[in-house]
Amino acid sequence: MNVNATPDWIGLPRKQDHTLFVDFTLTDDDARYKLIVEDNVPRILQYKPIPGRPKPLLEPASYVPEEAEALIRFILSNM
Numbered sequence: 001m002n003v004n005a006t007p008d009w010i011g012l013p014r015k016q017d018h019t020l021f022v023d024f025t026l027t028d029d030d031a032r033y034k035l036i037v038e039d040n041v042p043r044i045l046q047y048k049p050i051p052g053r054p055k056p057l058l059e060p061a062s063y064v065p066e067e068a069e070a071l072i073r074f075i076l077s078n079m
Contacts, residue, residue, distance in 0.1 A: 001046065001061045003068040005029060013079045024075055033061055035075055042072045 011023035020037040032047045046061040 001031070001033070001044070001063045002026060002029065003063050003071045005071075007071070007075055007078070010075055010078055022075055022079060032056075034058060035072060037072075037076070042068075044068060044072075 005026040005028060007024045008027045009025045014021045018039055020035075022035045023032060024035060025032050034045045034047065036043045036045065042065075044061045044063060045058040047056040048059050049056045
């Protein structure tokens with residue numbers, strides 16, 4: 001995951017209790033990601049398709065949290 005890439009798609013945010021969920025994709029990256037902000041703590045998960053399974057599995061994306069702050073701020077400000 002390139003945290004310096006610009007998101008090329010940001011889905012509609014969904015809120016449940018104190019948790020915010022936003023799907024997004026990055027430029028030049030075929031993967032789809034989900035930003036989860038729970039109690040002001042952000043996490044980024046990546047959708048992993050599994051053959052024979054109707055829904056993809058969500059796994060932690062590989063990124064350095066400190067380096068992803070600008071990306072997370074960009075996504076949250078453009079919802």
